[in-house]
Amino acid sequence: xxxxxxxxxxxxxxxxxxxxxxxxxxxxxxxxxxxxxxxxxxxxxxxxxxxxxxxxxxxxxxxxxxxxxxxxxxxxxxxxxxxxxxxxxxxxxxxxxxxxxxxxxxxxxxxxxxxxxxxxxxxxxxxxxxxxxxxxxxxxxxxxxxxxxxxxxxxxxxxxxxxxxxxxxxxxxxxxxxxxxxxxxxxxxxxxxxxxxxxxxxxxxxxxxxxxxxxxxxxxxxxxxxxxxxxxxxxxxxxxxxxxxxxxxxxxxxxxxxxxxxxxxxxxxxxxxxxxxxxxxxxxxxxxxxxxxxxxxxxxxxxxxxxxxxxxxxxxxxxxxxxxxxxxxxxxxxxxxxxxxxxxxxxxxxxxxxxxxxxxxxxxxxxxxxxxxxxxxxxxxxxxxxxxxxxxxxxxxxxxxxxxxxxxxxxxxxxxxxxxxxxxxxxxxxxxxxxxxxxxxxxxxxxxxxxxxxxxxxxxxxxxxx
Numbered sequence: 512x513x514x515x516x517x518x519x520x521x522x523x524x525x526x527x528x529x530x531x532x533x534x535x536x537x538x539x540x541x542x543x544x545x546x547x548x549x550x551x552x553x554x555x556x557x558x559x560x561x562x563x564x565x566x567x568x569x570x571x572x573x574x575x576x577x578x579x580x581x582x583x584x585x586x587x588x589x590x591x592x593x594x595x596x597x598x599x600x601x602x603x604x605x606x607x608x609x610x611x612x613x614x615x616x617x618x619x620x621x622x623x624x625x626x627x628x629x630x631x632x633x634x635x636x637x638x639x640x641x642x643x644x645x646x647x648x649x650x651x652x653x654x655x656x657x658x659x660x661x662x663x664x665x666x667x668x669x670x671x672x673x674x675x676x677x678x679x680x681x682x683x684x685x686x687x688x689x690x691x692x693x694x695x696x697x698x699x700x701x702x703x704x705x706x707x708x709x710x711x712x713x714x715x716x717x718x719x720x721x722x723x724x725x726x727x728x729x730x731x732x733x734x735x736x737x738x739x740x741x742x743x744x745x746x747x748x749x750x751x752x753x754x755x756x757x758x759x760x761x762x763x764x765x766x767x768x769x770x771x772x773x774x775x776x777x778x779x780x781x782x783x784x785x786x787x788x789x790x791x792x793x794x795x796x797x798x799x800x801x802x803x804x805x806x807x808x809x810x811x812x813x814x815x816x817x818x819x820x821x822x823x824x825x826x827x828x829x830x831x832x833x834x835x836x837x838x839x840x841x842x843x844x845x846x847x848x849x850x851x852x853x854x855x856x857x858x859x860x861x862x863x864x865x866x867x868x869x870x871x872x873x874x875x876x877x878x879x880x881x882x883x884x885x886x887x888x889x890x891x892x893x894x895x896x897x898x899x900x901x902x903x904x905x906x907x908x909x910x911x912x913x914x915x916x917x918x919x920x921x922x923x924x925x926x927x928x929x930x931x932x933x934x935x936x937x938x939x940x941x942x943x944x945x946x947x948x949x950x951x952x953x954x955x956x957x958x959x960x961x962x963x964x965x966x967x968x969x970x971x972x973x974x975x976x977x
Contacts, residue, residue: 513848515828520900522966528907529959529966533585535914536921536956540579543919544594549602556927556948558935560918565933568673570614572602574953577621581956584629585963592635596626607652613672615656616686620974621953623648624692628976646696653693654700656686657713663755668713669720672747674763679748681725681775683717684782688974690714691789695975715801718786722814724748724757726779735769742821743836746775764928770837771825774865774926776818780872783815787879789975815876819895822869827852830870830902831911834862834926840942854910854924857941860934863911864925864951866902871958874899903958913947920947922955 543562547554552564553572579595582588599622606618627645629635661676662668670687672680693700694710702708725748727733729741736743745760745768765772790798790808798804826832829851833841840858841847852861873895880892905911906922913923925948927933934943961972 513824513828514826514830514898514901516894516897517901517904518897520897520904522900522962525900525903525907525962526966528904528912529963532907532912532921532955532959533582533963535912536578536952536959537582537586537588537591538916539913539919539921539952540582540591540594542916543575544579546919554949556925556934557918557920557946559937560915560920560946562919562947562949565927568612568614569606570612570617571949573606573614573618573621574949576603577625578949578953578956580622580625580629581953581960584625584634585956585960592629595622599623599626603648607648608655610655610659611673613656613659613670613680613683613686615652615689616683617950619649619652620688620692623652624688624974624976628974631976632970649689649692650696650698651693653689653691653710654698654708656689657693657700657708657710658702660713661750661752661755663720663750663757666712667716667720667755669717669750670713674747676752677750678761679720679725679750680763681721681744681746682778684721684786685778687714687717687782687786688789690717691786692975695789695792711797712801714786715807718783718811718814720748721779722810725760726814726817728813728817733769740821742776742817742819743771744776744779744818744821745769746772764930766835766838766930770835771821772835773822773826773832773862774834774868776822777865777868777872780815780818780822780869781875782872783811783818784872784875784879785974787811787815788875788973791879792975812876812880815872816891819873819876822873823898826866829905830898831861831863831866831905831924832869833859834865834929835859838929851905854944855940860926860929860942860944861924862926863906863922864948864954866906867922867951867954867958870899870902870906871954871961872899873902874958874961900962903962906955907959918947921952922947925951 553569554562555565576598579591583591623645661671669679672678690710700708727736727743729738746765747761749758760768795804825836831852838859843858854861877892877896880888
């Protein structure tokens with residue numbers, strides 16, 4: 512079966528749930544802010560309802576402070592603006608110049624980017640010096656991220672992951688936001704010998720490398736690349752850095768290289784539609800040197816539709832997936848795709864964070880397809896839109912929305928790193944459940960803000976702001 516789509520849903524119909532989410536969200540942001548000691552590192556995920564850190568990379572700090580900015584955006588409560596603004600100034604500068612990660616889109620666009628957007632929208636009083644500060648941070652962030660580059664051909668390459676130059680992560684598609692913003696702000700990125708580096712070219716080349724190697728289209732690339740599994744994704748793609756040749760799929764956080772880690776797929780599903788929205792703002796002339804606007808948009812749609820269709824067909828009826836579509840314990844759950852996900856089962860965890868990320872991608876893709884004029888595409892777009900709203904309705908209610916004031920998380924039943932065993936298993940349970948993650952909470956808020964603005968007739972929410 513597949514997700515059971517409720518075609519009657521609209522953003523306005525979900526307003527009561529969205530408003531409840533932001534009420535709870537504000538309480539949880541304040542509670543964490545009051546308790547958290549910055550010397551303890553960055554909050555990553557909860558253990559028995561309390562946020563803790565996990566030394567790997569500090570990739571979630573932007574979500575922590577960006578959440579306060581989203582809360583201000585939705586509610587107008589200036590205390591959250593001040594919280595997010597001050598924390599950005601106090602803590603985020605190291606992320607702007609961080610050369611060792613692929614996370615600039617997560618950390619810097621969620622903080623400096625949200626602040627610049629709010630300034631441009633007139634939500635923050637005009638202040639030229641403050642704006643210049645955000646602009647400079649975003650220009651440099653995009654350049655630093657683009658400098659982390661592995662070339663695999665004359666006009667091909669990718670931003671490599673923290674694993675090293677051989678490694679392309681699915682996640683990084685959402686860090687293309689940092690390159691897009693830097694490009695829109697007119698940054699001139701210079702390298703050795705005063706040679707300019709084309710930020711837009713690197714964005715498009717990374718997207719194409721991800722599309723070509725991290726996504727499968729049911730065309731026989733390997734034994735498992737069959738039509739029924741069109742849209743399957745690999746978390747990591749491995750390359751020979753000596754000659755640029757692709758070697759194999761791999762997985763860091765999924766079950767294995769040949770199964771789909773659902774949060775990895777969700778990053779791709781969210782990333783391509785938001786980049787479509789960015790690319791739509793560019794002129795035909797700007798995109799002509801890279802193959803032309805029509806061809807680029809068509810390729811991005813091909814990728815987004817493939818992973819969207821996989822998500823819809825490989826997710827239980829409620830819209831919340833299990834953490835990996837090939838997880839070995841799923842065999843013990845019987846016909847699990849024909850009923851709602853079961854977060855308290857004894858065999859495999861669900862991942863609500865993947866659902867929150869995917870829902871945003873489905874919604875943006877759905878709106879885009881409904882605008883392009885082809886009847887078949889419009890019908891498909893409406894299906895994606897309604898699927899996104901169906902997932903949202905599930906997430907913004909029990910058992911996923913955290914109403915317990917003692918629990919610091921907002922979105923329950925998120926999973927971080929199942930293979931490493933980092934996720935908390937409560938007493939009496941067999942698999943991780945009942946916990947939250949900073950990225951899951953942030954993306955639940957971001958999804959809620961997107962739909963809140965739609966329901967209220969406010970400006971459409973995007974990551975970029977001209």
